[in-house]
Amino acid sequence: MEVLSTPGxxxxxxFGRFGSLRFGVGTxxxxxxxxxxxxxxxxxNEDGAAAIEVPLFPFKARFDADNSFALTGGGCGARLGGRAxxxxxxxxxxxxxxxxxxxxxxxxxxxxxxxxxGGVDVPEVLGSRSTQxxxxxxxxxxxxxxxxxxxxxxxxxxxxxxxxxxxxxxxLPLLADGTPGVRVIPAAEYERFTEASRAAxxxxxxxxxxxxxxxxxxxxxxxxxxxxPVEMLSHGIVPGVIQVPPNGQPIxxxxxxxxxxxxxxxxxxxxxxxxxxxxxxxGSRIRFVETDWNRALAAAEALRxxxxxxxxxxDLIRCSALGRRP
Amino acid sequence: xxxxxxxxxxxxxxxxxxxxxxxxxxxxxTIRLRRGDTSHPPPLAAIEPSMRAHPPGLxxxxxxxVFRTAHPAQDGPLAQAERHVAAGEAVGLVQVGPLLVHIAxxxxxxxGEVLAENGATVGYGTPLLRLQEERA
Numbered sequence: 001m002e003v004l005s006t007p008g009x010x011x012x013x014x015f016g017r018f019g020s021l022r023f024g025v026g027t028x029x030x031x032x033x034x035x036x037x038x039x040x041x042x043x044x045n046e047d048g049a050a051a052i053e054v055p056l057f058p059f060k061a062r063f064d065a066d067n068s069f070a071l072t073g074g075g076c077g078a079r080l081g082g083r084a085x086x087x088x089x090x091x092x093x094x095x096x097x098x099x100x101x102x103x104x105x106x107x108x109x110x111x112x113x114x115x116x117x118g119g120v121d122v123p124e125v126l127g128s129r130s131t132q133x134x135x136x137x138x139x140x141x142x143x144x145x146x147x148x149x150x151x152x153x154x155x156x157x158x159x160x161x162x163x164x165x166x167x168x169x170x171x172l173p174l175l176a177d178g179t180p181g182v183r184v185i186p187a188a189e190y191e192r193f194t195e196a197s198r199a200a201x202x203x204x205x206x207x208x209x210x211x212x213x214x215x216x217x218x219x220x221x222x223x224x225x226x227x228x229p230v231e232m233l234s235h236g237i238v239p240g241v242i243q244v245p246p247n248g249q250p251i252x253x254x255x256x257x258x259x260x261x262x263x264x265x266x267x268x269x270x271x272x273x274x275x276x277x278x279x280x281x282x283g284s285r286i287r288f289v290e291t292d293w294n295r296a297l298a299a300a301e302a303l304r305x306x307x308x309x310x311x312x313x314x315d316l317i318r319c320s321a322l323g324r325r326p
Numbered sequence: 327x328x329x330x331x332x333x334x335x336x337x338x339x340x341x342x343x344x345x346x347x348x349x350x351x352x353x354x355x356t357i358r359l360r361r362g363d364t365s366h367p368p369p370l371a372a373i374e375p376s377m378r379a380h381p382p383g384l385x386x387x388x389x390x391x392v393f394r395t396a397h398p399a400q401d402g403p404l405a406q407a408e409r410h411v412a413a414g415e416a417v418g419l420v421q422v423g424p425l426l427v428h429i430a431x432x433x434x435x436x437x438g439e440v441l442a443e444n445g446a447t448v449g450y451g452t453p454l455l456r457l458q459e460e461r462a
Contacts, residue, residue, distance in 0.1 A: 074399065083412040086419075086428060087399050106401050162428045170398040171424055306424065313425040316339060319332045319357075320350060322388055322427060 001067070001116075003149040004060040004098065009213075012120050012139035012151070013255075014050040017128035021259045027239065028130040028138065029255050031055075031214060031278035032111055034168050034303065035073040039115030041311045042070040042090045042165065044158065044318055049119025050129035052145065054112040055214075059101040061114075063093040064150075067157040069116055074109015074167070074279055076101040089164025090323070092157075108169055110281035118155020133214070133256060163323050165310060169279065172306060176287035179205055180280055182273040183291040183299065184242065189230060189264035193244070197224040201266065205285045206250070212282050214256040223248030224266065234262040240269040252277065272299035333357060383438070385455050387448040389427055391420035395444040405429075405444075405455050409437045418454055435459040 003010075015036065016029020030036040030053055040049045057076045063069075070090045071078055078085040081097035087107070093099065101112055122129050122139055131139025140149055165171075174181045190198065206221040224244050237243070241253045243263035252269060253261070254277070269277060270291060280286055291299075317323040332350075336359055340348060348359045387393065395405040395418055403409070405418040411431040418429040438456035442448055 083415045086397050086416050086426075089426070089428065108399055162430055164426045164428065166421065166424050166426055167399045310424050312335075312339065313423055315335045317425060317427070319335055320389075 001061045001063045001099075001151055003145050003147055003151070004062055005147050006054075006059045006145055007056040008144055008146075009056050010052060010054045010059055010145045011131035011133065011214075012050050012122050012145070013053045013130045014048050014119070014128055016130050016255065017126050017132065017138065020126050021236065021238075024259055025126065025132065025135065026257055026259050027255060028132045028214075029128070030113065030130075031255050032073055032113065032275040034275040034307075035111070035113045035279075036115070037307055038088065038165055038168070038310060039070040039072040039113050040119070041307065041314050042072070042163075043068065043115055043117050043160065044314065045115065045117065045119055045155070049115065049154070050122065050139075051113045051115040052120060052151070054101055054114060055110065057101050057103040057112075059112075060098060062098045063095060065095045065157070066093065066159075067117065067153060068092050068160045069099075069114060071101075071112060071114060072165075073112040074107055074169070075104070075281065076112050077104035077107060078102075078112075086164055088167050090160050090162065092159065092161035108167070109279040111278060116151070116153035116155075117157055118153050121152040121154040134258070158318070158324075160318060160323050163314075163317050168275070168306065172302070174273070174276060174289070176289050179285055179287045180276060181287050181289045182276050183270045183296065184267040184288045185270060185291055185293060185296060187241065187265035187267045189232075189244075190266060192226055192228070192230055192264060193266065194225045194227055197222075197226075197248075200224070201250075202288055202290055205287055207285050208280055208282050210282050214254055216254050216257060217252040217277065219250045219252065221249070224250065226264070230264045232262050232264060234260045237261045237265070238268075240271060240274055242266045242268065254278070270296040270299055272296065272303050329355060329357070333359070383435075383456050383458060384453055385417060385429060385432070385457050387420055387442075387450060387452040387454055388429060389420055389422065390449050391422040391427065391447075393442045393444065393446045393448045393452075393454060394419040394421050394426065395440065397426070405437060405440045407437055407440060410460075411435060411437065411457075417457065420448060429454060431457055433457070433459040 013030040016027035125138045136142035200222040206219040211218040350357045396403040416428040419426045435457045440455045
């Protein structure tokens with residue numbers, strides 16, 4: 001398929017590039033791992049196949065051959081050759097048909113994922129097809145997609161279409177006092193914040209500011225104060241870590257986070273909830289819910305269970321004529 | 327997926343259910359799985375011809391599940407009288423666990439009477455709604 005137009009920042013992403021943090025290479029990878037995994041399961045792809053992450057709309061592309069694709073994630077409306085498409089679903093495009101993902105403020109989520117049969121065919125670099133924007137490698141020439149880019153699927157079209165999933169935001173909701181919640185484990189410097197700040201962190205709503213992207217989310221809310229000034233040497237950090245710079249407004253590291261940082265760490269968003277954060281649009285509000293290691297593992301297990309059930313049913317529907325368009 | 331893989335997936339799925347006989351007919355093949363009986367009973371009555379024989383404009387359930395008149399992540403219903411749809415657009419969904427099977431409009435048209443309730447359990451071939459086809 002060929003990209004016809006994009007406002008920018010659409011990238012090729014798989015789960016990420018692991019094992020190179022010690023060389024200073026961050027993981028990159030899809031902001032919403034759940035949407036990526038679901039798109040791959042819908043098509044029967046390998047677990048780690050690469051898809052296109054689209055955070056800004058309108059995004060327009062044309063299929064140059066008949067092909068199936070899966071659309072997951074959120075934040076947009078979708079049309080193919082003039083007909084409206086359902087989200088979180090497998091669709092079949094005919095050669096020449098144009099796919100339009102357009103802004104849709106009423107639709108939950110903020111990033112769409114476009115999965116192709118077998119995954120997007122870009123070269124692996126250090127074991128991953130993810131775009132590393134900071135390092136300018138991986139994905140499509142190490143950069144965001146632009147008009148004129150041609151992307152091929154690694155697999156043949158399975159001729160699948162006509163089924164989808166209940167979005168995980170509906171199947172696995174997490175609200176705290178009516179506001180989208182994400183679970184956090186207190187981190188190393190937690191005790192060095194004032195008691196009032198610690199209480200305010202859990203009690204308050206936090207706004208995701210416009211200065212939020214794949215590198216990190218800058219939040220706005222009640223400023224968090226230290227008991228005494230904290231000076232630290234740079235140390236290793238990973239996506240999910242919540243750092244607090246001297247202004248007291250937290251920054252959550254996201255998938256393009258650099259592998260080290262020196263700000264004190266208040267807490268860490270659990271891996272099982274990073275997808276919720278990935279789909280929380282700039283300007284929206286979230287709340288933090290305190291959790292611990294065991295409950296974080298249970299949350300990861302719940303996600304695995306949902307994906308297993310999805311995989312089992314997707315296998316079944318591909319067995320039947322239902323999911324296959326002649 | 328090969329026929330052998332299909333049998334494996336179906337067998338795994340049937341394990342732990344009380345289903346004694348499963349027959350799956352696709353354009354390419356028919357798979358019949360029967361629990362603990364090695365005899366060869368006659369095939370089930372063909373369901374497909376009766377499906378095909380339904381009156382024009384009647385849209386029926388493509389599989390058993392729970393009928394959904396709207397998508398959970400979209401405003402506005404899919405199955406709503408007087409809604410205009412293009413050929414291939416969804417006019418409703420059948421939910422099976424986390425899966426939402428699309429009910430695609432066979433042609434461009436206008437949704438007429440909706441015959442099944444949102445949330446109703448439907449079987450294979452249950453009438454769901456009428457669609458008045460438009461000639462392009």
